[in-house]
Amino acid sequence: MSIIAIERLSHAFTNGQTSLTEIDLAVPQGQFVVICGANGSGKTTLLRHLNGLILPQKGRVLIAGQPVQTNLNRARQMVGMVFQEPDNQIVGATVAEDVAFGPENLGLTHLEIKRRVTECLTAVGLADFRHLPPQTLSGGRRRRLAIAGVLAMKPQIIAFDEPFSNLDYPGVRQVLEQMRSLHHSGHTLIVATHDIEKVIAHAQRLIVLDRGRIACDGPPDTVMHAVERHHVRRPCAHRLGQPVSSWLN
Amino acid sequence: MDIRIKLLATACMGYTLLTLSASLLAPALAGLIIIHSTAGAGMQRLMPALARFMPFLLFVFIARWLSTPGRPLCAALPPALTIEGLQIGMTAGLRLAALVLMSMLLTRTTLPSQFSAGIAWLGRPIPWLPEKKAAIMLGLALRLLPLILQQLKETAEAQRARGVGNRKNPIFRLTCLALPAMRQLFARADHLADAMLARGYTDARVWHVPPLKPRDFFNLFYIGLFCLLLCRLDAFLLSSGVGLS
Numbered sequence: 001m002s003i004i005a006i007e008r009l010s011h012a013f014t015n016g017q018t019s020l021t022e023i024d025l026a027v028p029q030g031q032f033v034v035i036c037g038a039n040g041s042g043k044t045t046l047l048r049h050l051n052g053l054i055l056p057q058k059g060r061v062l063i064a065g066q067p068v069q070t071n072l073n074r075a076r077q078m079v080g081m082v083f084q085e086p087d088n089q090i091v092g093a094t095v096a097e098d099v100a101f102g103p104e105n106l107g108l109t110h111l112e113i114k115r116r117v118t119e120c121l122t123a124v125g126l127a128d129f130r131h132l133p134p135q136t137l138s139g140g141r142r143r144r145l146a147i148a149g150v151l152a153m154k155p156q157i158i159a160f161d162e163p164f165s166n167l168d169y170p171g172v173r174q175v176l177e178q179m180r181s182l183h184h185s186g187h188t189l190i191v192a193t194h195d196i197e198k199v200i201a202h203a204q205r206l207i208v209l210d211r212g213r214i215a216c217d218g219p220p221d222t223v224m225h226a227v228e229r230h231h232v233r234r235p236c237a238h239r240l241g242q243p244v245s246s247w248l249n
Numbered sequence: 250m251d252i253r254i255k256l257l258a259t260a261c262m263g264y265t266l267l268t269l270s271a272s273l274l275a276p277a278l279a280g281l282i283i284i285h286s287t288a289g290a291g292m293q294r295l296m297p298a299l300a301r302f303m304p305f306l307l308f309v310f311i312a313r314w315l316s317t318p319g320r321p322l323c324a325a326l327p328p329a330l331t332i333e334g335l336q337i338g339m340t341a342g343l344r345l346a347a348l349v350l351m352s353m354l355l356t357r358t359t360l361p362s363q364f365s366a367g368i369a370w371l372g373r374p375i376p377w378l379p380e381k382k383a384a385i386m387l388g389l390a391l392r393l394l395p396l397i398l399q400q401l402k403e404t405a406e407a408q409r410a411r412g413v414g415n416r417k418n419p420i421f422r423l424t425c426l427a428l429p430a431m432r433q434l435f436a437r438a439d440h441l442a443d444a445m446l447a448r449g450y451t452d453a454r455v456w457h458v459p460p461l462k463p464r465d466f467f468n469l470f471y472i473g474l475f476c477l478l479l480c481r482l483d484a485f486l487l488s489s490g491v492g493l494s
Contacts, residue, residue: 053443073449081447088440089448093361093392100362105449110457135395153449 001065002026003157003188004050009059011045011212019045021212023059027190027205029156032183034199034220035192037209038231043192044084046209047159050190051079063157077106080150084162086142087135095137095145096121096130102153120148124178140171147178157188164198172198176247196227197235201246208232220244251465252359252367253458258472259355265476266347271336273483274343281350288358295353302349306342314338361391366456381452389441397434404430 004027011020019042027033037043048054049061052072061068068075083089092098096117103113121127124144129137134145143163150158160179164172180202183189191199200206206223208216210230216223224238235244250258266277285295319333365388372380408425416422 048443051447053447073451076447076449081444083440083444083447085440087396088437089444091389091392091441091445091448093388097360097362101445101450102448104457105451105454107453107455110459113457149448 003029003064005062007060009056011057019212029188030186032189032203033205034203035207036196036232041209042212043209044161047161047192050159051076051081077153078155079157080153080155082146082150082160084165086146089146090134095132095134098134099148099152102149116152120151124148139167140174143175159190161192198247201244252363253370254465254469256367261473261476265479269483270487271340272486278347306345310338310342313341361388366458369456370458400433401430
């Protein structure tokens with residue numbers, strides 16, 4: 001069974017503009033999926049359907065076999081979402097407090113919350129920063145803190161919305177390393193980006209969205225040649241006819 | 250100290266400060282400054298923070314001085330400047346300064362999450378107060394205030410870079426700052442709300458506050474006793490003619 005199943009999903013904004021049209025998608029557990037597309041192609045809208053921030057107007061979104069809207073809390077626990085701008089996601093006054101926000105919302109015991117905070121901060125390499133205010137961290141560390149906040153809810157799926165925006169090279173590498181580690185630990189990763197260069201070497205599947213429709217879907221090697229038709233730039237190495245290598249190498 | 254006890258003690262001390270006369274306010278102010286320095290904030294850090302409130306304190310002092318009738322301070326000065334007005338103005342100024350110092354001490358030694366937990370706990374018995382919402386709002390306000398100020402600064406800089414300083418109309422300049430800043434703040438608030446929902450926030454959120462220990466009750470008792478003794482001493486000084494009203 002697919003951990004994510006989207007059936008004939010359509011969405012239009014209140015001004016009548018269509019953002020998603022008849023999306024059908026199935027993602028097996030543990031897959032690393034990159035969703036790319038130009039601005040306004042519907043990437044973020046699609047991600048927001050996964051944990052019920054937007055409920056389907058038409059069609060269905062199923063997480064581990066259950067429609068999202070039947071149990072929003074379950075969907076939000078199962079699908080962690082890392083937003084484009086970490087400052088908009090961080091609510092705690094200190095690093096540790098921010099990581100504790102999700103588990104507190106789940107109503108866990110104090111001891112369990114403490115355990116998860118320590119575990120997640122260690123996992124993202126921020127254990128030494130636990131008492132610092134989040135705004136004092138660098139961009140890459142703030143993004144890792146956002147990931148830790150999501151991990152503390154023990155999700156099976158993690159959705160990243162433009163995870164590399166506003167990051168310098170070390171910041172991109174830190175986030176990428178985190179993604180790789182999450183994938184190795186069995187998480188299903190969905191990465192929405194218009195810049196596939198940085199992440200595509202790690203992905204198992206590439207989906208191209210164009211004006212709210214799935215234009216291409218398949219292994220990166222087979223889909224890559226078509227992405228520029230849909231306003232997404234191919235990785236430099238691919239343009240030069242060379243194999244695409246990881247930014248971590 | 251437990252946050253609930255800390256909030257109750259602050260309320261108790263705040264009330265005491267509001268009732269003290271000028272003769273004890275000055276030592277109280279000095280005491281608060283000493284407590285600040287033991288909490289890691291010496292005069293060097295305290296004065297810039299206190300300076301922000303200075304215009305307000307001066308305004309209160311001058312307003313009370315000018316509006317209190319009594320004996321003229323000096324024949325050469327206008328009759329509105331009275332001896333009683335000066336005393337009352339100084340008392341009001343000192344009182345507010347002490348309250349500001351105490352609030353600063355509270356915020357300096359308390360994490361926003363502790364505030365939220367304390368407010369959620371103390372607000373429970375109040376029937377019309379949505380205590381959990383109030384607690385999360387307070388926590389977010391404290392967390393986001395620096396970001397909002399940063400946002401305003403960036404917008405102001407961007408407007409200055411586009412030459413808004415050349416415009417003479419202050420209302421136009423204010424509009425140029427306020428509109429984009431408000432737009433961005435509302436967008437940020439929307440994003441934050443989405444992020445909180447995505448992390449499972451509901452009104453049923455549980456705030457963890459450790460159970461109160463006997464030591465906490467003793468702390469509250471001692472602080473209450475101290476405030477009571479201060480009030481009695483103040484009353485004694487006033488009745489014996491030593492204190493200033």
